[in-house]
Structures are given as structure tokens and as C-alpha cells.
Amino acid sequence: MNKKLINWVGLLGVAALISYAVAAYFCRAAFPGYNWMESAVSDLSAETAPSRQLWDKLSAVFSVGIVCETCVAIYVSEKKISSKLFRVGIYIFIIKSWISTVGYKMFALDDAGKEIGGFNEIMHMVVTAFVVGLSIISLIILIIAGIKRKEVRDIGIWAAISFAMMLIGPIGMASFPPEYFGIAERFSIYASIIFSAVLGLYLFNGFKKALKEGEDHA
Secondary structure, rough: OOOOHHHHHOHHHHHHHHHHHHHHHHHHHHHHEEEOOOOOHHHHHHHOOHHHHHHHHHHOOOHHHHHHHHHHHHHHOOOOOOOOHHHHHHHHOOOOHHHHHHHHHHOOOOOOOOOOOOOHHHHHHHHHHHHHHHHHHHHHHHHHHHHOOOHHHHHHHHHHHHHHHHHHHHHHHOOOHHHHHHHHHHHHHHHHHHHHHHHHHHHOOHHHHHHHHHHHHH
8 A cells, every 4th residue: 555645644653752752861861850760751841940951852753743643533534444432532532632732831830840839830730630531531442442343453452551551650659659750650651652653653554454354344
């Protein structure tokens, strides 16, 4: 199958994952006293964080990852990939990504490690609540869709892995000592980013397996 532009856009999902991981790793050195095992990743991109400028540069590609996710939604809609339930799960996941992209830009944390108290910090947490809630809903829907339809079963498995990683985050934050908060938090963050990269690879491949087995199923 000849790849179209929309398929190539899928590679942005992988590029976004790499960009975020590189920023999260190298920005630690630009933040004196930052302990990645204890502190949140968002501290590195806070307005007053000494690592903010480097973060903006290294995570620049991550910012356009939303383009990949939007194209995934468009592609599964136009091609009628699998069931309506599966497509709804994809749509909710992409809506979550838009809320994340816009919301965190509007309500970025002012100070690294600052306690939640001001309007900006409260709205940052509201955005986080929406992002986490919609992520859970979308992943559960995709897991169910994968159980019901074999053509998207592998995507359902990836959704299950991401869902498990997302649960490890809050469970770890509640169970582990505060000095390990950063480790637990990273499970939740990377769960969504990795799943976005996976969807990008499926888009790059044109969801061939889902289309072929979907036609056989029909």
C-alpha cells in the first residue's frame, strides 16, 4: 500500500515520545538540586524553573505530537476502522490530548515544586483531572473493543498496558515514600505518551491489519 501524507504524519507520534524523553532526561542537569526520583516532570517546565528554556527547545517536537493524534482520529473515521466502540475510544483519547495540550499551556505551573494554592495551580490540577479521567475512559473502551473485535485486539493489548502503567502512578504515589514520587508519576505520564506513539505507528502502517481483518469479519 502506497503511503499518503497522513500516514507519514504518524511518525510524529514516535518523534514526540523521543522529544519528551530527551527533554525529561537532559533538563535535569539544568535544574540544580532536582531529584528525578522525588520531583514531578512538570517541575522542569515551570515558568521559573532554571531548566525552562532548555525544556522548550528539547520538547519542541513533543508539542506537535497532537497533529499525529488528530490524524489518527481522522483516519479511523474516514476508513471506518473496526467498530464504532473502537472509534469512540480513539476520539476520546484525542480529545484528552487536546485538553492536555491547550490546558497545560494556559495554566503552566509558575514555580517548580510550589504548593497548590493559586488560581493557576488549581486550574493546572483541574486540567490534570480531566486528562487522567478521559485517558482512563478511552483506554477502557479500547480494551473492551479489543476484546470484542480481533482486528484491533493488539491495540487493545497496548491500551491495557498503558492502563496498567497509568494505575501504577497513583498507587505508587500513595504507597511509596515521598522520595519516590517522581518514579511513580512517570509511569502515569509515559503511559499516555507511549500509547500515542503506538497509535502513530499504526497510522504510519495504515492500520493494515485492522482493515484487512475487518473486511474479512464483514
